[in-house]
């Protein structure tokens with residue numbers, strides 16, 4: 001089963017490599033990984049979808065191992081939390097002027113947009129859950145998809161709900177953005 | 187005040203209390219070496235960077251401080267790799283400092299450029315690539331903090347040559363800011379309560395004491411807990427020394443070459459208290475049948491170890507010493523007489539097979555020799571071993587009473603570790619007796635460090651157990667490959683001459699009757715001394731749990747005629 005984790009990491013060179021290397025090293029299977037900036041310039045946010053054949057036990061393993069990386073600040077599992085998840089796809093379809101209308105009407109149904117029109121192709125942009133995007137892809141396929149790119153899932157919990165933090169007492173569960181305990185002194 | 191990056195490095199390293207550094211110079215770290223001359227640092231010029239890494243590791247194990255090793259870029263740094271992995275597997279705090287080509291050359295395959303941070307990413311607790319002088323102070327401060335805190339481990343700092351040379355304003359960072367790194371000491375109260383319930387119900391409890399007990403300095407707490415609850419204590423290979431071997435509750439070593447009664451006690455227990463250990467495959471045997479009736483409490487500082495190999499009932503994530511201090515006032519006093527007697531029964535059976543009862547046949551058996559060294563040194567020496575059969579015999583027969591005198595590569599099992607680790611330990615304890623015990627194979631892997639020992643005047647006693655085989659591999663071939671010996675027969679140089687060529691007094695011992703005198707001679711002779719023992723060639727380490735077998739499926743020691751053996 002796929003689990004979705006949100007990890008906050010320090011925005012430093014090489015951190016993505018550390019996370020990716022960890023997943024390889026511990027033999028976890030990444031389905032998708034999306035990284036980007038957050039509202040704070042020194043923090044990046046990763047949404048990682050991982051196959052967890054052993055369920056929560058694997059999820060615990062993943063969280064605990066992520067915390068072994070010094071640059072990882074917080075990890076939550078949002079798999080079963082009410083949350084908004086989105087994927088974005090750009091899909092290039094081989095259609096001349098005669099079939100553009102057909103693509104256009106499909107796009108309308110899926111609330112997608114045509115963002116580029118060339119002589120014999122168009123690019124469709126679609127945002128939504130993976131299911132919705134899969135649905136659109138299926139319908140576009142017969143028209144001739146020649147190129148496609150997807151961002152992978154990004155996720156955000158609804159309201160003030162947090163995801164699950166399984167690692168008892170691990171650094172992340174202590175971390176609050178206004179908290180000075182981020183300063184380890186010795 | 188403006189200082190060069192190299193000077194800043196030493197300013198910070200000296201402030202960490204470092205006095206000795208093990209290293210090797212080269213093009214990419216020459217500015218560091220130049221600046222070092224102005225600081226109160228004793229540099230040990232090793233003969234191979236791997237030796238330097240093991241020395242820093244041995245220094246750290248013996249002193250409880252952070253060890254420091256240095257190397258130049260490229261081949262210098264890659265030569266460290268085995269030593270870094272060894273430290274990582276055993277959670278040893280070592281800071282490695284490597285030179286790197288200038289920042290503007292990175293990625294261009296410049297001379298002696300190797301992606302060292304890339305290579306060491308999975309074998310360090312953390313690492314740094316420093317491209318500017320003004321990053322050095324913070325990195326060094328963090329590196330030492332990370333290396334020694336939480337679950338300790340090696341940290342590497344790779345410093346570009348330009349960063350070593352550039353001058354920048356130096357201000358010592360008073361604190362480290364690591365928002366994502368906050369090791370915890372105390373386990374949550376609710377978990378302690380659940381642990382107490384299990385302890386109360388237990389009739390056949392056993393403590394599995396690991397390296398964490400030593401790393402945490404929990405020896406006294408462990409003693410108090412064990413005595414108050416009358417719980418016997420079994421040790422992992424690396425946990426030896428945390429609990430005195432002569433104590434009535436001590437069960438000695440568990441696992442693949444653990445004692446029979448120890449493994450039986452684990453298999454028959456109803457509660458396992460795992461203290462700072464990680465259920466490595468070498469201590470559990472097959473997991474399918476591991477301690478089937480036991481509830482498990484796991485006190486462990488690294489949350490990723492919890493449920494990793496064995497799912498436990500109550501994890502107590504925290505520092506062992508702190509958790510035990512929290513727990514001890516809450517536990518009741520128990521007596522587990524019946525259980526302890528049952529274990530004693532198993533032990534009596536095992537003792538009957540003890541190698542100490544073997545008939546005297548004038549052959550040299552490593553187990554006897556270790557016991558002889560133990561007796562001669564009152565069990566008080568610092569012991570560094572290499573890897574193989576002799577390592578297991580030393581673990582079995584050098585009964586340790588005190589902590590941090592046992593230097594052995596457990597997790598990685600790195601041959602070549604023994605001699606350099608002993609030399610490193612000497613820098614931590616110059617007035618103590620230090621022995622390096624090695625096989626003929628492993629000794630030759632880092633034999634070059636004999637020369638370092640002499641140059642530094644290191645007072646280490648070296649015992650080579652020469653069986654003319656890669657003994658442990660030979661034993662596996664004997665047991666599991668129908669005695670088809672493949673690539674295990676080893677012809678070695680004349681070790682006595684090798685030692686003498688270095689100016690090290692040395693003797694070869696071939697007869698039982700020479701042993702006691704030779705050991706006494708080695709102890710009386712000042713400085714490094716080498717003894718080569720020509721031991722029984724095809725001896726095997728018992729008991730043995732074959733890889734993948736259940737912990738109680740041991741190959742036991744053969745029962746030899748119980749003619750009483752003359753005391754050596």
Ligand SMILES: Cc1ncc(C[n+]2csc(CCOP(=O)(O)OP(=O)(O)O)c2C)c(N)n1
Nearest residue numbers: 574575576599601625626627628656657658
């Ligand atoms: C660097 C390294 N290479 C290979 C091994 C595999 N290995 C484990 S024990 C052993 C034999 C060691 O022989 P020796 O040093 O003579 O010691 P003995 O077992 O005879 O006491 C070997 C080859 C290892 N542990 N480390």
